[in-house]
Each structure stands twice: as structure tokens, then as C-alpha cells.
Amino acid sequence: MSNGTFSLLEAVNLALHRAMAEDENVIVLGEDVGVNGGxxxxxxxxxxxxxxxxxxDSPLAETMLGGLVIGMAAQGLKPVVEIQFMGFIxxxxxxxxxxxxxxxxxxRGRITCPMVLRTPMGAGIRxxxxxxxxxxxxxAHIPGLRVLxxxxxxxxxxxxxxxxxxxxxxxxLEPTRLYRMNPQPLVDDGKRLPLDSCFTLREGSDITLVxxxxxxxxxxxxASALAEQGVSAEVxxxxxxxxxxxxxxxxxxxxxxxxxIVHEAPRTCGVGAEIAASLYERxxxxxxxxxxxxxxxxxxxxxxxxxxxxxxxxxxxxxxCDSTLNFA
Numbered sequence: 104m105s106n107g108t109f110s111l112l113e114a115v116n117l118a119l120h121r122a123m124a125e126d127e128n129v130i131v132l133g134e135d136v137g138v139n140g141g142x143x144x145x146x147x148x149x150x151x152x153x154x155x156x157x158x159x160d161s162p163l164a165e166t167m168l169g170g171l172v173i174g175m176a177a178q179g180l181k182p183v184v185e186i187q188f189m190g191f192i193x194x195x196x197x198x199x200x201x202x203x204x205x206x207x208x209x210x211r212g213r214i215t216c217p218m219v220l221r222t223p224m225g226a227g228i229r230x231x232x233x234x235x236x237x238x239x240x241x242x243a244h245i246p247g248l249r250v251l252x253x254x255x256x257x258x259x260x261x262x263x264x265x266x267x268x269x270x271x272x273x274x275x276l277e278p279t280r281l282y283r284m285n286p287q288p289l290v291d292d293g294k295r296l297p298l299d300s301c302f303t304l305r306e307g308s309d310i311t312l313v314x315x316x317x318x319x320x321x322x323x324x325x326a327s328a329l330a331e332q333g334v335s336a337e338v339x340x341x342x343x344x345x346x347x348x349x350x351x352x353x354x355x356x357x358x359x360x361x362x363x364i365v366h367e368a369p370r371t372c373g374v375g376a377e378i379a380a381s382l383y384e385r386x387x388x389x390x391x392x393x394x395x396x397x398x399x400x401x402x403x404x405x406x407x408x409x410x411x412x413x414x415x416x417x418x419x420x421x422x423x424c425d426s427t428l429n430f431a
Contacts, residue, residue, distance in 0.1 A: 105117065105290075105291035106288075106289075106290050106291070107288070107289070108286045108287065108288055108289070109256045109260075109286055109287065109288075109289045110256060110282060110283045110284070110285075110286045111253065111255065111256045111259045111277070111278075111281045111282055111283075111284070112143060112144070112145055112277075112282040112283055113256070113286070114256035114257070114259040114260040114263075114289055115145045115221070115259050115260070115263060115277060116144075116145055116146065116147060116148070116149075117260055117289070117291050118259070118260045118261075118263040118264050118267075119131060119145075119146060119149060119183065119263070120148070120149065120152065121264065121291060121293055122181075122183075122263075122264055122267045123149065123152070123153050123157065124152075125293070126181060126267075127157075128179060128180050128181045129157070129180075129181045129182075129183060129267060130157050130158075130159065130175060130180050130181065130182045130183070131146055131149055131153075131157065131158045131159070131182075131183050131184075131185070132158070132159035132160075132161055132168070132171075132172070132182060132183075132184050132185075133146075133159075133160075133161055133168065133184050133185030133186065133187070133221075134160070134161055134162075134163055134185070134187055135160060135187070136149070136158060136159070136160060136161075136185050137149070137150040137155065137158045137159065137160040138150065138160060141185055141187075142187045142188075142223075143223060143279070143282055145185070145221070145277075146158065146185065165186055165191050165192070165194035165195050166194045166195065166197070166198070168184050168186070168195065169184075169194065169195030169196075169197070169198035169199060169203075169220075170198045170202075171184075172184045172218045172220070173198055173202050173203050173206070173216060173218065175218070176203075176206075176215075176216045176217050176218040176272075177206065177214050177216060181217050181218070181219075181267055182218050182219070183218075183219045183221060183267060184218065184219070184220050184221070185221045185222065186220060186221070186222040187222070187223070188222065188223055188230075188233065188234040188235075188236070189222045189223065189224040189225075189236040189237070189238060189276065190232070190233030190234055190235070190236040191222075191233065192220075192222055192236075192238075195220070196241075199220070199242070199245070199248065199272065199274075200245050202216075203216045203218060203247070203248070203272040204216075204245050204246060204247030204248045204272060205247055206247075206271075206272075207247065207270075207271060208246075208247065215270040215271055216270075216271060216272045217267075217269060217270045217271065217272075218272050218273070219263070219266045219267055219269075219272075219273045219274075219275050220272070220273070220274050220275065221263075221275045221277060222274075222275075222276060222277065223276075223277050223278075223279040223282070224236065224237050224238075224239070224252070224276040224277065224278055224279065224316065225237045225278045225279050225280055225316060225317050225367050226279075226280070226367065226404045226410050226413060226414055227279065227280030227317060227410060227414060228279050228280060229407035229410065230279075230407070231406075232403045232404045232405070232406075234279075235279075235404035235410075236404065237316070237366070237367045237368040237369075237399070238368065239252060239274075239276055239316075239344055239368060239374060240368060240372055240373050240374050240377075242274050242345070243344050243345040243374055243377070247271065247272070248272055248273075248274060248345060249266070249269065249271060249272070249273045249274070249298060249299075249343065249345055249346070250273075250274045250276065250343070250344050250345040251266060251273060251274065251275050251276065251298065251342065251343050251344075252276045252278065252315045252316040252341070252342060252343075252344060253275075253277065253278075253316075253342065254278065254281065254315060254316055254317070254319040254320075254340050254342065255281075255285075255287060255319075256286065256287045256289050257287060257289055257296075258296060258302065258340070258342060259277065260289060260291075261294055261295055261296030262275070262296050262298065262342065262343075263275060264293065264294075264295045264296075265295040265296055265297070265298050266298065268295065269298065273298075276316070278316040278317035279317075280317040280320075281316075281317050281320070284320070285320075298343055299343050299346050299348055300342070300343065300348045300351065301339050301340060301341050301342060301343075301348040301351040301352060302339070302340040302342055303337065303338070303339055303340075303351070303355070304319070304323065304338045304339070304340050305323065305326055305336065305337060305338040306335075306337055307326070307335040307336040307337030307338070307359065308335045308337070308358065308359060309329075309334050309335045309336065309359055309361065309428070310329070310334065310335075310336050310337070310359050310361040310362070310363065310424060310427060310428060311336075311337045311339060311352075311355045311356050311358075311359045311361065311362045311363070312325065312326055312336050312337065312338045312339070312362075312363050312365065312420070312424075313339050313341060313352060313362060313363070313364045313365070313375075313378060314338070314339075314340065314341070314364070314365040314366060315340055315341040315342060315344060315366065315374075316366070316367060317367060317414075318365045318366055318367050318414075318415060319338075319340050321365065321414075321415060321416055321417050321420060322338055322365050322420060323338055324417045325417050325420035325421050325424065326338050328417065328421060329421070329424060334424070334428065336424070337355050337358070337359055339351065339352060339355055341374075341378070344374045347377070347378065347381070349378075349381050349382075349385065352378060352381075352382060353381075353382060353385045353386050356382050356386050356389065356390065357386050357389045360389055360390055360391035360392070361390070361391055361392050361427045361428065361430075362379075362382060362390070362394045362395075362427070363394070363395050363396075363397060363420065363423045363424055363427055364378055364379060364394065364395070364396045364397070365396075365397045365398070365415055365420055366396075366397075366398050366399075366415070367398070367399050367414055367415060368398065368399060369398065369399050369400065369401045369402070370396060370398040370399070370400065370401055371401050373396070373398055375396045375398060376396070379394040379396065382394060391430070392426075392427045392428070392430035393427070393430065395423040395426060395427055396423075397415045397419050397420050397423045398415060399413050399414065399415065400413065
């Protein structure tokens with residue numbers, strides 16, 4: 104058991120080491136995951152610990168990877184595949200949508216697809232546009248796929264272990280901007296976190312702030328700024344965006360009567376819109392103001408000089424909160 108302070112990236116590595124040690128059917132594969140330890144070094148040391156048969160460097164071929172891991176999973180292995188950046192995930196969509204997500208339904212439960220697809224997501228590291236995507240809503244729309252987005256080392260560790268245990272396909276989206284930000288104490292005890300639950304990061308009574316992934320950082324900063332103004336903000340990390348834990352979200356909004364949703368993905372048809380619609384259906388009469396969304400614009404991620412304008416910032420969140428709190 105390892106105890107210490109770990110970044111989100113190191114927590115992912117720690118979880119992979121533990122999962123592979125616990126179960127010989129867990130296989131890690133992807134481009135550069137073996138010798139180099141992955142593009143961000145998330146798989147560093149796995150090849151040394153478990154050998155080349157369980158930590159497999161693949162060709163530069165995302166389409167092939169998408170099909171290969173489905174075959175592995177259908178035959179009893181538990182593959183964890185890394186796609187180097189979320190902008191490269193589109194080549195796997197045919198396999199994810201047409202096969203991985205439908206395996207249990209198609210075979211009436213005889214065959215499941217226990218695979219995890221890991222990929223870095225989001226802007227903020229001065230990378231080109233295809234390395235800075237946040238397209239989680241594309242996959243949240245697909246029945247049969249579970250979509251997770253951790254926002255802290257502890258949640259990355261516990262959720263990844265639970266995802267590897269899951270008998271159905273899981274997309275595990277790792278916010279690149281958080282990889283080495285704010286290391287936190289973590290115990291390598293193998294404890295799994297619930298897959299389909301939100302996490303309440305801060306209790307409050309005046310307004311509910313909902314977010315996930317890297318935007319949790321700015322959302323918590325906004326909540327602290329609101330506290331200095333005497334406003335009590337509840338902060339909820341959605342964490343699992345498919346399926347959504349609407350019970351937790353509804354309970355918070357019924358308590359506060361106000362809600363602002365923050366996400367880095369583009370606005371149109373984003374997960375924030377689904378959350379807002381669901382809360383209107385469940386708790387309309389408890390709301391004291393319209394639900395507002397703070398999101399990236401409907402454009403591709405820009406070059407790094409404009410990233411700070413693209414990513415929702417603390418001032419953007421505070422402006423939305425001000426509008427919500429002062430709604431007449």
C-alpha cells in the first residue's frame with residue numbers, strides 16, 4: 104500500500120498498477136504506453152512491472168484499437184486502452200457506438216464488454232486544437248456507454264478502479280489541465296468509488312454550482328469568492344455524466360433554488376443543457392431564477408494565445424451567479 108501526495112496523473116498510474124496486480128486479465132494497450140509510459144507518462148513503469156504481454160505498444164491506429172479491445176473484452180480480458188488525445192477518439196466511434204455499447208443488448212446479456220477507454224481531454228496546456236477537445240456530450244448520448252470525468256487525484260484513483268471492474272464499456276476522460284495541478288494526499292488502498300454518483304465538494308444554501316472535469320477548479324474559486332460576499336454556494340462535481348445522478352442535483356437545487364452549470368465543452372447540446380432540462384422537469388416550482396450555463400463558445404479550441412478567453416473563467420461564473428442571485 105502506498106501513502107503519500109499524488110497528482111491526478113500519478114493517481115491514474117497508481118490505480119492501473121493496483122488493478123493489474125489484482126487481476127491478470129487487465130491488459131493495458133495504446134500508442135507509446137509501454138516503453139515511453141504514455142504521452143503524459145500515465146502508464147510509466149507498467150511494462151517493467153507486468154511485462155510486454157500485458158502492456159502493449161500499438162501502432163498509430165485508433166480505429167484498430169477500438170475494434171481490438173472489444174474483441175479482447177468479449178473474450179474475458181479487461182483491456183484498458185489509451186487514446187493519446189480526445190481529438191483522436193473519433194476514429195474509434197464506429198466501434199464504440201455500433202459494437203461496444205450494444206454488446207450486452209445484442210447478445211441478451213450473454214456477452215458483456217468490460218473495457219475502459221482512457222483519454223486526456225480539454226484545453227489549457229497550450230496544445231493544438233485536436234489535442235484540446237471536450238466532446239463528452241457525443242458519448243453521453245450513446246446508450247450502453249458510461250462516461251466518467253474525474254476532477255481530483257482521489258476521484259481519479261477510485262473511479263478508475265471501479266471502471267475497470269465494470270462489466271460494460273467505460274469512457275474515462277482525464278482533464279489534461281489537472282494532470283499535475285494540486286497534488287493531494289492519497290492512500291493506495293484499492294477503495295472503489297461509486298460510478299453513478301455526484302460528489303458534493305462544498306455545502307451551501309444560496310446557490311448550486313454544478314461542474315465537472317477541469318472546470319471544477321474555477322467553480323470552487325468562484326464559490327470562495329461568493330463566500331467573501333456572504334453568499335453560500337454549494338458545489339457539485341458531476342463526475343459521472345452518463346448516467347447522471349439527478350437525485351443529488353435535484354436535492355441541491357430544491358434546497359438553494361438557484362443553479363449555475365459550468366463546463367468547458369461547447370454550449371450547444373452540451374451536458375449542461377441536459378442537466379438544466381432535467382432539473383426544470385423535476386424541480387421547476389422550487390427554482391427562484393432561471394438556470395444559467397457558463398460554457399466554452401461553439402468554436403474549435405483556439406490556439407494557446409486565446410485559451411484563456413475560450414475556457415470559462417472565474418469572472419464568467421461570478422457574472423452568471425450575480426444574474427441568478429439578483430433575478431427579479
